[in-house]
Amino acid sequence: MSKKRRFEVEASTAKRVHSKPDKLWRIVLDYPDIFDNFILPKLSCNDVKFFYDCNSESRMAIKRSSERLCTSFKTRDFFTKSTLSWALENCSENKKRFCEQMAFNG
Structure with missing residues (x-):
């Protein structure tokens, strides 16, 4: 550019x-x-x-x-594709653990 x-x-x-x-x-x-x-x-x-x-x-x-501000994001409350992709990109945890939690909650 x-x-x-x-x-x-x-x-x-x-x-x-x-x-x-x-x-x-x-x-x-x-x-x-x-x-x-x-x-x-x-x-x-x-x-x-x-x-x-x-x-x-x-x-x-x-x-x-x-309104109280939560201390951390709750993975069970990620419903949209954009929030899921944001969480997967920015999660500080192990990505495998994050995916396991999402599969368990789904």
Whole structure:
């Protein structure tokens, strides 16, 4: 990739990061009572951990709420292909043990 092309890609990414928040994200930031009472209780323990790791605003939203953050991911709660693939790539345990746990839980 040329230097000019790389700069264009980086510039468009930076522009996106500093753009106005979309409507869904505004619920988290501008309407914490709705987020805390109606959305957060419906998230699984793993979903809360994924959300917590997104950015500083999401960490503040979890800390401000009464929702407890789990200490570790629960493999039995991985249902989607994307979460399973993420867990398999990032598991700190032995991959064979992880696969055995998933097979046992399935």
